[in-house]
Amino acid sequence: MSSQRPSPVRRIAAPDISARKGGVPIVCLTAYSAPMAELLDHHCDLLLVGDSLGMVVHGLPNTIGVTLEMMILHGQAVMRGSSRAMVVVDMPFGSYEGAPESAYDNAARVMKETGAGAVKVEAGAAVVDTIAFLVERGIPVMGHVGLRPQAVMTDGGFRAKGRCQSERESILSTARATAEAGAFAIVVEGVAEQLARDITEAVAVPTIGIGASVGCDGQILVTDDMLGMFDWTPRFVRRYADLRSEIDRAAAAFSEDVRQRRFPGTAEIYFAKAGQA
Ligand code: KIV
Secondary structure (H helix, E strand, C coil): CCCCCCCCCCCCCHHHHHCCCCCCCEEEEECCCHHHHHHHCCCCCEEEECCCHHHHCCCCCCCCCCCHHHHHHHHHHHHHHCCCCEEEEECCCCCCCCCHHHHHHHHHHHHHHHCCCEEECCCCHHHHHHHHHHHHCCCCEEEEEECCHHHHHHHCCCCCECCCHHHHHHHHHHHHHHHHCCCCEEEEECECHHHHHHHHHHCCCCEEEECCCCCCCEEEECHHHHCCCCCCCCCCCCCCCCHHHHHHHHHHHHHHHHHCCCCCCHHHCCCCCCCCC
């Protein structure tokens, strides 16, 4: 009897992503559900369960209201739907900016309850020590610099970053400190091209750009944006599909069929078994 079993696919892990610095660009997309994760898994190196799910799935005005429980629930779904891509779960606003010990408790809970490979934090200068604290205790951390959606209240909106000298220097030094603290990769969002290139050159770990030019080590988009689910998207989004129109067209056709009693048809109903009353 052969003891050979098909070997299970090994998931991409933090060291695999780190090793891709300067190599073939790293492909990342957001995912919030099991079916979407299943569709994206073999195209992507990394699936991010972004706290953008607050706006994309739950209709919130920004990401501030997203809870740890929401992140865990969606993280579990994405893990169930995927088997190959690394899954990273965003730490939501309020779950990591205080004491490193409470950040550890929350991040450990995310790792245990979802089985994800890492967490992501929006890395301002105040969070750098926490990144080191988590990494030293076995939690892989992805940083996020530049436009930080969780800072929307202090920033007064979502706007591109690093367009003046002082902002450039501060973002570059945060990115350096984030990498030195042990982050395995850094999302660089909404910054001018030269700054994205400077960060990519300055840090030893891969940069994953979103609105940050082709000068990064990889790219990420919010999947629903690139699928054309919204009328408005930021300038940096490229639409690869127009699902909003497709869904509108399908829903209109369904409603017309129902109103005209064309649905369901004979192919779509059940009949009694032959010989049974
Ligand atoms: O929450 C999110 O989806 C993100 C990406 C935009 C990088 O942080």
